[in-house]
Amino acid sequence: MTLNLQKSDLVYWISGLAVLVFVAWRAWYMAPYQDEISTFFFYVQPGAINPYSAHLDANNHVVNSLLSFWSYRVFDSPEFFFVRLPNVLAFCLLLFYLHRLGSLFESSIKSLWFRLAVICCIYTISFFSLSRGYGLSYAFLAGAMFHLLAMGNRHQTLHLLAGLANISLAAWSNLSQLLLLLVLAGLFLIRSLSDRKRTLPHILFWTVLAGIPLSLAIDYSLLLDEKGLLYLGESSGLFSRCVAPLLNQILPGSVFRFTFFALLLLSTAHIGYQGFHTRKLTHSGLLSLLFWSGLFGMVLSHWLMGTNYPVGRALFHLYLVALFQIFFWIDTISLRLFPIVGAVFVLPFVIQLLTGLNDDFVPMWRETTMSREFVAVIDEGKPEDRLPLVMTSPIMDFSYNHFNFIDQKNYNVAQGAQHSEAADFLILNEWSAPPNPDRYQQLLVSPTTNTALYKRREELQWILHETQSFDSTIVFAEKFHALKPVRTGGHQDTSFRVDVACDIDMQTSDAEIFLVLELRSSSEERLVYLPYELRRIQALSAMHEFEKSFFIEEHSGNGTNIHVYFWSPSGDSAVIRKLRVDFYKSESIKESTRDSAELFESSTRRSRQQRLSNSSVTLSSATG
Incomplete structure (x- = not known):
């Protein structure tokens, strides 16, 4: 089975272009995730580039933060696509390096399958639609592996320089690859020393481009570990808790996973046998050495330093190296069966991709995002005289709240919780139990994520309980600025609504200022704690007209006081004018004044106009 080289390249580039369009399409339409939003506010928006002086967190994938910052500043748009753009472009880099790796194959058809x-x-491609460092690191890792394999040919110094640069960029894009990259850097050093005429300059290049950056990456990793920030992972069960769950997400079907393991072990055994008898290190031999050394280093680090075994996306780089090993080994086998094996191996990926096309979510975070339609429907169906009260399943509130920033509108705040009887709208994923159907009707449901939007059948009637207003200007640079506590009366199963309106002048664009609501008992025990960072729940350009509405539910009857205060953990200052806080209490209910059927039809028309495709969300009319 043969395929002309030019034809195989044509098939590859057409396929790659189609996948690139999908990657960019999803980067544009998909709602931002919690980790992306944190990256944006901690590093991208303030331009906090130096990892040692910026907010210390493993979430800071430094190269991604830097490139996203540049992209955000150049395009000067609140659309999250421009924060994700560096990763979309990194997919182009991956396509280029895969093409170059494919040129090292003897068989064009096997190269195409690879x-x-x-x-x-x-x-794999999901990470290139996100503002995270994983996609960048995979592209750089592919580049480093190409330059390592190509060093035996011409332009050894050029391959050394490019390979080491890719290694350092990969490390600072994704620190979870660090052990593997140290092995890779060592292989570059060994291969570069084979040219004795250039030993000294090669050692100098290696020190500057890899030795220093990797040493700093190790130092930064140790700092994160010292602060207890490297918590992602498992303390035991490398295969059962780490490898198996990852492969379950990547490889569709147990037969496919068994085939992958069989080919990995068979290729390793054959490569070892060949290397022992020929005393030569082939391309597949180098990749096998890299894979097993990286795996051994991970186990050794766990036993000697107590580090967790990486899970999910933090382990994915080893899968890529194993996949490269398998296909480069298949290229050395002349049996007619192996091109067919390659085709059978690729086919499930193609089917999975075509059947999984969506712009709602990425596979590893399926339950923690929402469609833009949900926000549009809530905005369409909100109460006429106030802001809507919205509750989401935990973590999803980050996505909802960021639409205030993206759309430069006031959709109010979503509160992340497991249950609510006071909210006007609920956005619930599979983690949360559905609400009481007598009180909430379903408006939308996404068939891809099973996330559903519910609307309260009858609005709660809110009675004004107390008002606090301050006409004078309040300037604070302290850690706290508290309002007078409001007594609740200590009733069971009571809901409170707190409306906050003021003009705020943030002294800096990255000011870390929170509005906090607490429900406390008579003994000052904190029963409810709701902190909201101001820049995360309202666009800075509209901050001078801050207006939000919150709800607090009290079921025990132990809550006696509601406390509202502004808080800056870093001591940032702000100027507050015309502050008014209204406290409401729910007493009775009234029938909703909006017809749910009209709301459904209106939201459907609006959704179809705003999206390229309406296939990702199914609208179901409310019943009852």
């Missing part, structure tokens, strides 16, 4: 196995894996 490249398609990478770009048609929906788990």
Whole structure:
């Protein structure tokens, strides 16, 4: 089975371009995730580039933060696509390096299967639609592996320089690859020393481009570990808790996973046998050495330093190296069966990609995002005389609240919780139990994520309980500025609504200022704690007209006081004018004044106009 080289390249580039369009399309339409939003506010928006002086967190994928900052500043748009743009462009880099790796194959058809196995894996390409460092690191890792394999040919110094640069960029894009990259850097050093005429300059290049950056990456990792920030992972069960769950997400079907393991072990045994008898290190031999050294280093680090075994996306780089090993080994086998094996291996990826096309979510975070339609429907169906009260399943509130920033509108705040009887709207994923159907009707449901939007059948009637207003200007640079506590009366099963309106002048664009609501008992025990960072729940350009509405539910009857205060953990200052806080209490209910059927039809028309496709969300009319 043969395929002309030019034809195989044509098939690859057409496929790659199609996948690139999908990656960019999803980067544009998909709602931002919690980690992306944190990256934006901690590093991108303030331009906090130096990892040692910026907010210390493993969430800071430094190269991603830097490139996203540049992209955000150049395009000067609140659309999250421009924060994700560096990762979309990194997919182009991956396509280029896969093409160059494919040129090292003897068989054009096997080269094509290898490249398609990478770009048609929906788990792999998902990271290129996100503002995270994983996609960048995979592209740089592919580049480093190409330059390592190509060093035996011409332009050894050029391959050394480019390979080491890719290693350092990969490390600072994703620190979870660090052990593997140290092995890779060592292989570059060993191969570079084979040219004795250039030993000294090669050692100098290695020190500057890899030795220093990797040493700093190790130092930064140790700092994160010292602060207890490297918590992602498992303390035991490398295969059962780490490898198996990852492969379950990547490889569809147990037969497919068994085939992958069989090919990995068979290729390793054959490569070892060949290397022992020929005393030569082939391309597949180098990749096998890299894979098993990286795996051994991870186990050794766990036993000697107590580090957690990486899970999920933090382990994915080893899968890529294993996949490269398998296909480069298949290229050395002349049996007619093996091109067919390659085709069979790629086919499930293609089917999974075509059947999994969506702009709602990425596979590893399926339950923690929402469609833009949900926000549009809530905005359409909100109460006429006040802001809507919205509750989401935990973590999803980050996405909802960021639409205030993206759309430069006031959709109010979503509160993340497991249950509510006071909210006007509920956005619930599979983690949360559905609400009481007598009180809430379903408006939308996404067939891809099963996330559903519910609306309260009858609005709660809110009675004004107390008002606090301050006409004078309040300037604070202290850690706290508290309002007078409001007594609640200590009733069971009571809901309170707190409306806050004021003009705020943030002294800096990255000011870390929170509005906090607490429900406390008579003994000052904190029963409810709701902190909201101001820049996360309202666009800075509209901050001078801050207006939000919150709800607090009290079921025990122990809550006696509601406390509202502004808080800056870093001591940032702000100027507050015309502050008014209204406290409401729910007493009775009234029938909703809006017809749910009209709301449903209106939201459907609006959704179709705003999206390229309406296939990702199914609208179901409310019943009862």
